[in-house]
Amino acid sequence: MITIAISKGRMQDDAIALLAEAGVRLSAAALASRKLALEDESGNYRFIFVKPADVPVYVEHGIADCGIVGRDVLLESAADVLLPLDLGIARCRLVVAAIDPKVITRAFGMLRVATKYSRIAGSHFGTRGIPVEIISLSGSVELAPALGLSDAIVDLVETGRTLQENGLKVVEIITESTGRLVVNRASYQLKSDEIGQLTDALERVIQGVNAK
Amino acid sequence: MLLSKLPSGMRYYLGAEARLRRSVEDTAMSVFEGWSYEEVLTPSVDYYALFEQGMGVTEAQSSFRLTDSDGRMLSLRPDVTSSVARVAATLLAESKRPLRLCYAAPVFRQQQQSHAEWRRENTQLGCELIGVGGSATDLEVLLLAAEILQRIGLGESFCVTINDVGIFNGLVGELNLDDTSREHLRRLIDTRDNTELGNTLKQLSITASTRQSIASLTQLTGKRDVLERAQAVIANKDSLAAVSKLVDLWNVIESLGLEKAFEVDLADVSSLDYYTGLSFKVYVRGVGYRVGRGGRYDGLTANFGRAEPAIGFVLNLDSLVEVLGRTNASNGTNGNDVQTIATSELTNTFAEALGRRRKNEKIRIGSNE
Numbered sequence: 001m002i003t004i005a006i007s008k009g010r011m012q013d014d015a016i017a018l019l020a021e022a023g024v025r026l027s028a029a030a031l032a033s034r035k036l037a038l039e040d041e042s043g044n045y046r047f048i049f050v051k052p053a054d055v056p057v058y059v060e061h062g063i064a065d066c067g068i069v070g071r072d073v074l075l076e077s078a079a080d081v082l083l084p085l086d087l088g089i090a091r092c093r094l095v096v097a098a099i100d101p102k103v104i105t106r107a108f109g110m111l112r113v114a115t116k117y118s119r120i121a122g123s124h125f126g127t128r129g130i131p132v133e134i135i136s137l138s139g140s141v142e143l144a145p146a147l148g149l150s151d152a153i154v155d156l157v158e159t160g161r162t163l164q165e166n167g168l169k170v171v172e173i174i175t176e177s178t179g180r181l182v183v184n185r186a187s188y189q190l191k192s193d194e195i196g197q198l199t200d201a202l203e204r205v206i207q208g209v210n211a212k
Numbered sequence: 213m214l215l216s217k218l219p220s221g222m223r224y225y226l227g228a229e230a231r232l233r234r235s236v237e238d239t240a241m242s243v244f245e246g247w248s249y250e251e252v253l254t255p256s257v258d259y260y261a262l263f264e265q266g267m268g269v270t271e272a273q274s275s276f277r278l279t280d281s282d283g284r285m286l287s288l289r290p291d292v293t294s295s296v297a298r299v300a301a302t303l304l305a306e307s308k309r310p311l312r313l314c315y316a317a318p319v320f321r322q323q324q325q326s327h328a329e330w331r332r333e334n335t336q337l338g339c340e341l342i343g344v345g346g347s348a349t350d351l352e353v354l355l356l357a358a359e360i361l362q363r364i365g366l367g368e369s370f371c372v373t374i375n376d377v378g379i380f381n382g383l384v385g386e387l388n389l390d391d392t393s394r395e396h397l398r399r400l401i402d403t404r405d406n407t408e409l410g411n412t413l414k415q416l417s418i419t420a421s422t423r424q425s426i427a428s429l430t431q432l433t434g435k436r437d438v439l440e441r442a443q444a445v446i447a448n449k450d451s452l453a454a455v456s457k458l459v460d461l462w463n464v465i466e467s468l469g470l471e472k473a474f475e476v477d478l479a480d481v482s483s484l485d486y487y488t489g490l491s492f493k494v495y496v497r498g499v500g501y502r503v504g505r506g507g508r509y510d511g512l513t514a515n516f517g518r519a520e521p522a523i524g525f526v527l528n529l530d531s532l533v534e535v536l537g538r539t540n541a542s543n544g545t546n547g548n549d550v551q552t553i554a555t556s557e558l559t560n561t562f563a564e565a566l567g568r569r570r571k572n573e574k575i576r577i578g579s580n581e
Contacts, residue, residue: 060328062500080328080501084430086407183404185502186495189371189475192433 002045002187002194005064007052007073011179014089015068022201044194056081056182065187065195072156072177076117082188085181085199088206091158094120094175097168098152099145104130104171114144115154124154124174142166221323221332225533233533236364237316240337240527243360244314247352249339252313254295260285265515266294268485274321276332288320292336293512293524300342301516309343309520316529328500331530338526342513345521347460350490353506354461357494357525358473365536369497373433373477374461377487377507378454379446380478383426386448387418397426401481404430421447432478436462439476454489461490483507494527498535503528552578 004024006015016026024045030038038047048064055069056079067081072094074083094117098104104111114135115121125132135150142162144150152171157163163170181202188195218224225233241251263272267290275290289295292315300311318335339356341349354372361370380401384394400409409430413423425446432438439462442455458476465474480493487507494504506525513520551573555561561577568575 057326060500062328062498078324082404084404084406180407184500186497186500188404189373189433189477189495190369190497192475 001043002066002191002198003048003064004045005048005050005055005058005067005069007055007067007069007179008049009052011052011068011070011090012049015087015179018087018089018202018205019068021205022198024198024201045198053077059182059184062184062186064184065191066181066183066198068179068181070156070177071175071180072117072120074180074182075175076119078119079182080185082183082185083180084183085202085206087179087181087202088209089179091176091178093157093173094154094177095157095173096124096152096154096171097142097145097157097163098171099167099169101169101171103151111152112150113152113154114141114150116141117154120174121154142168219332220325221330223331223333229533229537232537233529236533236536237335237337237529239364240360240529241314241316243356243363244339247312247356249312249314252296252299252315254289254292254299254315254317256289256318257286258289258295260287262298263287263290263294266297266512267291271483271486274323276320276322289317290321291319291526292317292338293340293509293526296340296524297342297512297522298516300340300520300522301513301518305518310349311342312339313342314339334531335529336526337529338524340522340524342522343520345508345510345523347457347464349521349523350461350508351464353523353525354465354474354490354492355468355470357492357504357506357527358470360527361473361494361496364532365539366496366532368472370473371475371495372473372492373475373480373495374458374490374492375477375480376454376458376489377481377484377491378457378489379442379451380429380481380484382448382450382452382454383422383429383446385450386422387416389416398481398484401426401429401479404479406430425451429481430479432476434476435471436466436476438478442478457489486512490523492525494525496532496535498538499531501531503531503535549574551575554578 006012025041026038026047027041036049040047050058052069052073055067056074056077058064059067059081060079068087070090096104111130111132112135113121113132114137116137118134118136121134137144141153141155143166144153145168146166154174156177181199183195260272260275260277263275272290275287278286280286296313304311316335316337318333320333323330323332339353341353358372384397397412400412409427413427428445432442439455439459443452446452446455462476465471480491486509488510489508491507493502496503504525504527508523510521512522551568553561553564553575555577565575565577
């Protein structure tokens with residue numbers, strides 16, 4: 001049995017659809033239930049649904065053999081997991097945004113950055129030698145500059161609408177993020193056949209999508 | 213200050229778990245002894261500079277540091293190998309080769325909280341074979357590690373993956389990369405991040421065949437067929453020489469009927485600065501991270517003024533005990549055949565106690581109540 005941890009929320013439906021195409025299907029009854037741990041129709045896979053930031057935790061500890069989670073979350077967690085496959089789902093960008101884009105170059109003293117991604121933000125500005133004060137928030141980050149809590153934000157952007165509506169402009173793109181298949185190091189060796197089957201099936205689906 | 217609280221990454225061992233831990237340690241040490249390894253005890257505190265030399269700067273930085281009275285930096289030992297290499301090159305410089313040394317000793321490293329490897333104190337069961345190189349010594353330590361894992365009761369639930377760092381070094385050496393780019397490439401292979409690896413390789417001006425060989429490393433995990441595929445896809449001379457060394461090893465492993473316990477993993481490129489040839493990792497069902505690692509480090513003793521071949525490995529006792537404790541819950545009790553001696557008159561009580569102890573009986577001094 002292979003346990004797959006899936007990020008609840010944004011990525012959940014895409015991940016389930018992709019797995020179904022790869023032959024790992026949840027029954028309608030299972031999908032309708034509110035259980036956080038489910039078995040697929042074949043009984044070979046167990047799904048667990050957890051918060052995005054917890055997916056790398058379950059996988060690194062080997063409680064889940066693999067997981068589906070965004071690259072943004074992986075970069076922030078610094079978990080020691082393998083990431084063999086880009087699933088191409090939930091594509092978005094991790095950006096620096098501000099009301100006035102020039103603030104980044106003007107605030108030589110100390111730039112205040114509000115974000116849910118304090119590790120990524122810290123290392124992004126760190127490599128540029130820009131001194132920053134990171135203000136860790138857990139949501140509605142776009143509010144911070146308008147209210148004067150910060151000069152800029154680092155956040156995930158899909159369409160850019162939320163930024164626009166809060167008067168923010170993209171200053172720079174830190175990186176792209178898509179849903180990734182992550183695998184526990186020990187599972188990769190000790191359950192190599194099962195993991196190999198799953199990654200091969202997913203890879204075929206993704207290549208099919210790209211070919212269209 | 214809350215005195216009931218333990219610092220993070222520290223723990224107690226009590227009762228059955230403590231007994232299991234001791235018995236696993238005893239088994240490992242008896243296997244080392246069975247292959248003629250001599251136990252060595254090294255200081256718990258040593259100069260930080262020793263570990264910087266022995267482990268490399270990055271690894272040594274995880275150590276707990278303190279200052280000696282003369283201002284020099286000391287460290288709680290984050291590994292044992294550094295110290296063993298030093299003793300081999302100095303105190304044992306004139307001793308007959310090969311040296312076969314083993315140890316069971318706690319090491320201390322800072323760990324980030326909430327990660328799978330959370331312990332900051334780990335006992336390493338380890339050995340070093342110093343002064344003679346060649347495939348016989350590679351096989352000796354591989355088989356020794358496998359014997360320990362079998363004898364402590366892991367049966368078929370472990371896997372030792374083998375690689376030769378010459379494969380990566382040969383392929384990447386061609387590219388003349390700076391340290392940062394090389395490390396970036398290494399990390400992408402280590403995490404099997406095929407997407408980013410592909411992107412990175414695309415940006416380098418290299419031939420399509422070199423690009424393909426490097427990208428293929430993340431796919432080359434398995435048994436014999438992996439080595440054959442590697443020979444087909446790799447053109448670099450040094451890398452191919454390293455692959456053929458693995459083929460020779462694998463032939464013997466197969467002839468001995470041990471191929472179930474071993475696997476080839478060409479994507480295992482961690483600790484490259486440290487190892488110079490064979491490198492291997494140990495995985496056990498029920499633990500998410502590697503419970504052991506080893507390999508050849510022919511450059512190590514040169515740090516202490518005497519270059520000679522060396523190979524060794526460590527197993528993490530605490531992780532092994534954790535998984536064994538979960539699988540066989542009944543690991544003996546402490547209460548069998550105990551003679552309870554009531555405390556009546558003290559001389560009589562303890563005369564009886566000593567009498568029974570002379571016969572090696574297990575006793576417990578009871579109370580009057």
